[in-house]
Amino acid sequence: MSVTAAAREMGVSQSAVSKQIAALEAEVGAPLFTRHHREIRLTWKGEELLKVTSASLSAMASMLRNIRERSIDKVVTIGASMTLSHFWLLPKLPQFRDSHPEVTIRVVSQETPVPLEDGAVDMVIRFGSGDWTDGRVQPLMKSRIQVMATRRLIERYGPIETAGDVLRLPLIAYDAIDESWTSWNDWAHEAGIDAVAPPALSFNRYWDALQAAAAGQGALLVWSGLTGGIEENGILVPLPGPALIPRGDFYLVTSDLVSKSTRHATLRDWLLEQAHN
Structure with missing residues (x-):
C-alpha cells in the first residue's frame, strides 16, 4: 500500500496520513507498518489489528443498517x-x-x-x-356513478319511473376535484336529456353532499364504493337513468x-x- 494513494483516496495530504499513522502507533505502543521505498506494509501486529477493526466496523455497519430499516419500517x-x-x-x-x-x-x-x-x-x-x-402504479378499483335518493323523497315527488322523472327531484351537486369527475350535465347527456335545472343544493365536499342526500334533501350522483355503508344499509336507493363509468x-x-x-x-x-x- 502507498501513503500517497491513501492520501489521495481520503482527500487529504500525504503528511496528514503519516501523522495519523504515527499517532495510532503511539497509541498502540507498537509499530503497525514497515516502511519500504514508496510503500508501507502491515506488520503482524498491524494485520491482527486490521482483522479486529474490520470485523468491528462490519458489525457496526450491519447494526446501523438494521436500526435504519426498523425505524423506516415502523410506520x-x-x-x-x-x-x-x-x-x-x-x-x-x-x-x-x-x-x-x-x-x-x-x-x-x-x-x-x-x-x-x-x-x-x-x-x-x-x-x-x-x-x-x-x-409503481397498480390498479386498485373501478367505480360507477348512479343517481340515488331516499325512499321518502321518491314517495314525496313520485312516481319516479324514467330519467326525466328524476329531474323533478331537487338535485344535489358537489364540486369536482378535477375535470374527470362526472357532473349532472354528463348524466343528462347520457340520458338523452337536453337541459338540467340548477342544483337545489351544492357542496364543495362530496361527503357533505352524500349526508344531505341521506337526509332526504335531494337526489345525488353517488360513486359506488364511496358511500360509507349508506347504500348498503338501504338509506339511498338507485333511481332510473344511466349508470355512468367515470373518466378514470x-x-x-x-x-x-x-x-x-x-x-x-x-x-x-x-x-x-x-x-x-
Missing part, C-alpha cells in the same frame, strides 16, 4: 383524498389492524394531489388515468420503499386484495 404512511379516506379506507383499516397489529399506519388525507417524491407518504391512492411516473379509475401508487419493507408490502397487498374482492 407505514398512506395518502388519499379526504373522500376516499373517509368512505373507503378508514372503514377497512380496523380489519387490517386486527390481522396485523404489528403495523403502525399513518393516514394523510387531503384533496390536493399527494406527492411521493418528498417522502411524506409511502403509498397513495389516486384517481385518474394511471399515467403517473413517481412510483382508482390506483395505488407506491414508492420504492414498499418493495423493501415487509410491513409496507403487507399493507399494499392487503389493500389490493380488499379492492379486488
Whole structure:
C-alpha cells in the first residue's frame, strides 16, 4: 500500500496520513507498518489489528443498517383524498389492524394531489388515468356513478319511473376535484336529456353532499364504493337513468420503499386484495 494513494483516496495530504499513522502507533505502543521505498506494509501486529477493526466496523455497519430499516419500517404512511379516506379506507383499516397489529399506519388525507417524491407518504391512492411516473402504479378499483335518493323523497315527488322523472327531484351537486369527475350535465347527456335545472343544493365536499342526500334533501350522483355503508344499509336507493363509468379509475401508487419493507408490502397487498374482492 502507498501513503500517497491513501492520501489521495481520503482527500487529504500525504503528511496528514503519516501523522495519523504515527499517532495510532503511539497509541498502540507498537509499530503497525514497515516502511519500504514508496510503500508501507502491515506488520503482524498491524494485520491482527486490521482483522479486529474490520470485523468491528462490519458489525457496526450491519447494526446501523438494521436500526435504519426498523425505524423506516415502523410506520407505514398512506395518502388519499379526504373522500376516499373517509368512505373507503378508514372503514377497512380496523380489519387490517386486527390481522396485523404489528403495523403502525399513518393516514394523510387531503384533496390536493399527494406527492411521493418528498417522502411524506409511502403509498397513495389516486384517481385518474394511471399515467403517473413517481412510483409503481397498480390498479386498485373501478367505480360507477348512479343517481340515488331516499325512499321518502321518491314517495314525496313520485312516481319516479324514467330519467326525466328524476329531474323533478331537487338535485344535489358537489364540486369536482378535477375535470374527470362526472357532473349532472354528463348524466343528462347520457340520458338523452337536453337541459338540467340548477342544483337545489351544492357542496364543495362530496361527503357533505352524500349526508344531505341521506337526509332526504335531494337526489345525488353517488360513486359506488364511496358511500360509507349508506347504500348498503338501504338509506339511498338507485333511481332510473344511466349508470355512468367515470373518466378514470382508482390506483395505488407506491414508492420504492414498499418493495423493501415487509410491513409496507403487507399493507399494499392487503389493500389490493380488499379492492379486488
